[in-house]
Amino acid sequence: xxxxxxxxxxxxxxxxxxxxxxxxxxxxxxxxxxxxxxxxxxxxxxxxxxxxxxxxxxxxxxxxxxxxxxxxxxxxxxxxxxxxxxxxxxxxxxxxxxxxxxxxxxxxxxxxxxxxxxxxxxxxxxxxxxxxxxxxxxxxxxxxxxxxxxxxxxxxxxxxxxxxxxxxxxxxxxxxxxxxxxxxxxxxxxxxxxxxxxxxxxxxxxxxxxxxxxxxxxxxxxxxxxxxxxxxxxxxxxxxxxxxxxxxxxxxxxxxxxxxxxxxxxxxxxxxxxxxxxxxxx
Amino acid sequence: xxxxxxxxxxxxxxxxxxxxxxxxxxxxxxxxxxxxxxxxxxxxxxxxxxxxxxxxxxxxxxxxxxxxxxxxxxxxxxxxxxxxxxxxxxxxxxxxxxxxxxxxxxxxxxxxxxxxxxxxxxxxxxxxxxxxxxxxxxxxxxxxxxxxxxxxxxxxxxxxxxxxxxxxxxxxxxxxxxxxxxxxxxxxxxxxxxxxxxxxxxxxxxxxxxxxxxxxxxxxxxxxxxxxxxxxxxxxxxxxxxxxxxxxxxxxxxxxxxxxxxxxxxxxxxxxxxxxxxxxxxxxxxxxxxxxxxxxxxxxxxxxxxxxxxx
Numbered sequence: 001x002x003x004x005x006x007x008x009x010x011x012x013x014x015x016x017x018x019x020x021x022x023x024x025x026x027x028x029x030x031x032x033x034x035x036x037x038x039x040x041x042x043x044x045x046x047x048x049x050x051x052x053x054x055x056x057x058x059x060x061x062x063x064x065x066x067x068x069x070x071x072x073x074x075x076x077x078x079x080x081x082x083x084x085x086x087x088x089x090x091x092x093x094x095x096x097x098x099x100x101x102x103x104x105x106x107x108x109x110x111x112x113x114x115x116x117x118x119x120x121x122x123x124x125x126x127x128x129x130x131x132x133x134x135x136x137x138x139x140x141x142x143x144x145x146x147x148x149x150x151x152x153x154x155x156x157x158x159x160x161x162x163x164x165x166x167x168x169x170x171x172x173x174x175x176x177x178x179x180x181x182x183x184x185x186x187x188x189x190x191x192x193x194x195x196x197x198x199x200x201x202x203x204x205x206x207x208x209x210x211x212x213x214x215x216x217x218x219x220x221x222x223x224x225x226x227x228x229x230x231x232x233x234x235x236x237x238x239x240x241x242x243x244x245x246x247x248x249x250x251x252x253x254x255x256x257x258x259x260x261x262x263x264x265x266x267x268x269x270x271x272x273x274x275x276x277x278x279x280x281x282x
Numbered sequence: 283x284x285x286x287x288x289x290x291x292x293x294x295x296x297x298x299x300x301x302x303x304x305x306x307x308x309x310x311x312x313x314x315x316x317x318x319x320x321x322x323x324x325x326x327x328x329x330x331x332x333x334x335x336x337x338x339x340x341x342x343x344x345x346x347x348x349x350x351x352x353x354x355x356x357x358x359x360x361x362x363x364x365x366x367x368x369x370x371x372x373x374x375x376x377x378x379x380x381x382x383x384x385x386x387x388x389x390x391x392x393x394x395x396x397x398x399x400x401x402x403x404x405x406x407x408x409x410x411x412x413x414x415x416x417x418x419x420x421x422x423x424x425x426x427x428x429x430x431x432x433x434x435x436x437x438x439x440x441x442x443x444x445x446x447x448x449x450x451x452x453x454x455x456x457x458x459x460x461x462x463x464x465x466x467x468x469x470x471x472x473x474x475x476x477x478x479x480x481x482x483x484x485x486x487x488x489x490x491x492x493x494x495x496x497x498x499x500x501x502x503x504x505x506x507x508x509x510x511x512x513x514x515x516x517x518x519x520x521x522x523x524x525x526x527x528x529x530x531x532x533x534x535x536x537x538x539x540x541x542x543x544x545x546x547x548x549x550x551x552x553x554x555x556x557x558x559x560x561x562x563x564x565x566x567x568x569x570x571x572x573x574x575x576x577x578x579x580x581x582x583x584x585x586x587x588x589x590x591x592x593x
Contacts, residue, residue: 062544067531075539088542165544 057170060163069096072166081221091162094214095176101211102172108251109175115254122174123258125158125181135261143268144261147188154194158184178253179210185257189269190242191277196222197230198282201238208246210253237278249273316489319552325489332487333439335546336380340441342541343381344449349536350547358585359482362511363387365578365587366478370396370429375476375501377466377494378484379435380442382449382459389455392431399429428458434476436464467493471501478502482511486557495570502592508572514579514586515559521582529554560586 056063064072073096080089109115123129135144151157161180167173183202190205192198200222207215223231249272260268269276316328323331339346347355363384368374370392376384407415437443443461450459464470466481466488479498488494498508516522529551537547558566560577563586567575572590579586 062548065531068535071532071535072538075535079539086542089539092538 057168058164058173060165061167061170061173062165063168064166069166072096077217084225087160088162090214090218091164091180092166093217094212095164095166097213098167098172098176101213102167102169102175105179105210105212105251105253106172106175109253112251112254114256115251118178118254118256119171119174123256124177125185125258127157127159129258130158138262141264141266142261143185143188143257143263143265146265147185147261150184150188154187156184156194175253179206179212182253182257186252189252189265189272189274190245193282195282196226197234197238200226200234201242201282204239204242205246208243209249209251233280233282237280238282241275241278245274248275317553317556319549319556328489331549332489335549336439336487337441338543339541339546340380340439340445342543343442343445344383346537346541346547349540350533354581355483358511358580359383359387361580362480362482362509362587363391365589366391366480366507366509368392368395368431368478370399370431372431372477373475374431374433374478374480375436375469375471376433377436377464377469377479377481377498378438378487379480379482380437380439380446380484382435382446382455384480384482385433385435385446385459386450386453386455388433389428389431389458392428392458396427396429396431432458432460434460434462434471436462436466436469438463438465467497469497469501473500474503475501476503476506478507478509480509480511483513485510485512486553491558491566492570495567495572499571499592504592506592508567508588508590508592510563510567510588512563512586512588513554513557514563514577514583516583518582521584525584560588563588 072092076089076092076096079086080093083089106119109119132148135148138144158181161177161183164173164176167176183206186192186202186206187194187198190202192201200219203215203218203222206212207219223234226234252272255268255272315322316325317323318328318331336343351358366374366388368388368391372392374385374388376382376388379385407418410418435443435446437446440463443463447461450456462470466484467490479502481494481498485491485494495508502508516525533551534544534548537550538544541547557563560579560583564575564577567588567590570590571592573593575588575590577586577588
């Protein structure tokens with residue numbers, strides 16, 4: 001209750017005392033203050049569920065029953081296929097189907113020294129936390145410089161990643177958030193652009209690496225919208241390479257990218273075990 | 283099983299609300315506290331939150347209505363207009379009319395009644411020469427397919443009105459339709475102006491229902507009719523269970539998948555539970571001064587049409 005009052009006070013919202021007290025329930029409220037959350041955090045503070053066991057575990061969390069998760073998974077899968085511009089549906093699909101893969105991923109991170117540090121420090125890749133000027137000034141071929149080049153070439157921004165809503169564990173919510181934010185770095189490491197073909201290749205790599213059902217589905221159904229020529233390139237060169245790299249490489253979430261901006265991309269690829277990309281135009 | 287637990291504890295939560303919330307449910311200002319779905323907020327906060335909800339859902343409002351009710355909302359609205367049975371020349375005020383569903387149905391209904399009127403007139407004129415018929419066109423307002431009927435769509439939310447206007451243009455409704463931005467608690471119209479006042483699925487979102495009812499009384503002409511179509515209380519236990527299950531489990535999911543907005547639809551289903559049941563609303567309408575107040579349950583009470591007359 002006190003934590004609620006403190007959070008509400010910090011958010012500047014007048015908290016009206018409610019009838020029933022907060023049940024401790026199964027909730028594990030976040031210990032670290034989530035950084036970089038946008039203005040929606042204030043609204044979410046107010047809409048905390050107060051009754052037994054269904055607590056809001058992090059800003060933006062929406063507690064859901066198993067039936068709701070199943071319906072969401074089905075609905076978001078259909079919607080993502082029908083309208084590929086609904087990135088939020090892809091995100092929801094990932095969250096609702098990731099209940100087995102996410103703990104695995106979290107454990108992989110915990111058992112690795114760098115991954116463990118990431119879980120403790122919870123870094124966020126956002127325009128506000130990145131020093132774009134410094135990254136641009138880094139030498140050619142370094143991770144920071146290539147990353148910025150990727151963002152500019154493809155006109156994307158790290159801030160467009162959706163925050164997790166339906167993950168019922170605060171740490172796993174961070175893991176999936178980290179996965180989403182590292183996605184652009186995957187593109188950089190694999191040298192793939194953000195067109196459909198490039199995205200499918202990255203999805204294949206991520207499917208092997210993370211085991212998230214959403215990645216598997218994306219990898220399987222993504223090629224449906226490609227031309228036959230691209231499909232051929234995909235099947236003969238890119239996918240085998242992505243699979244081999246995925247299997248060979250250590251877990252990509254165990255890399256503290258924010259501390260490796262100066263490292264050359266080639267060296268990072270070699271360290272992880274990502275094989276050199278095939279010489280095809282994507 | 284988890285779903286049953288969920289609705290059971292939602293119901294318990296509802297019943298365990300203190301008396302203050304009960305007064306708040308009646309729409310009377312019990313101090314600053316009011317309900318917004320299952321949360322407790324101040325009056326001002328509630329108005330703002332509801333405005334934001336409808337601002338967010340405006341573009342997908344009709345799609346969501348169709349998917350949530352599986353198209354049945356169209357039947358409900360048709361029944362409302364049939365119950366109204368307007369004749370050409372009626373002046374209708376549709377409050378919280380947003381995307382114009384009731385207004386368009388009213389226009390269609392009046393048009394078809396007018397068609398029939400004109401056909402009957404033509405039959406009487408069959409003994410006239412064609413020149414006399416042509417002359418009668420100049421005198422009568424034959425071109426007036428609506429027979430001077432008019433509908434004013436009033437809504438507090440700009441986005442909803444915008445969507446409504448676009449829809450009207452798209453569907454080809456132009457004459458007899460006016461769009462006004464206004465608050466149901468304080469209508470921008472003079473006394474004794476309208477023949478019929480309707481509010482379909484809107485009164486639930488009004489913060490002070492008693493004020494809205496008083497305003498309805500004020501702007502109606504003597505002899506005018508008040509009609510309210512709103513979600514209501516289901517008394518049948520089996521239907522109630524299924525309805526709760528569907529409401530709380532499926533509707534927010536539909537909101538997230540179709541409109542990308544879980545919270546607005548969570549608010550929707552919660553606000554339905556918070557709304558006064560049929561008899562209580564009937565009492566409130568009578569308090570506002572209406573006579574011959576009655577209600578008709580549709581679909582076991584999932585929806586109810588309340589009707590009253592200003593005499």
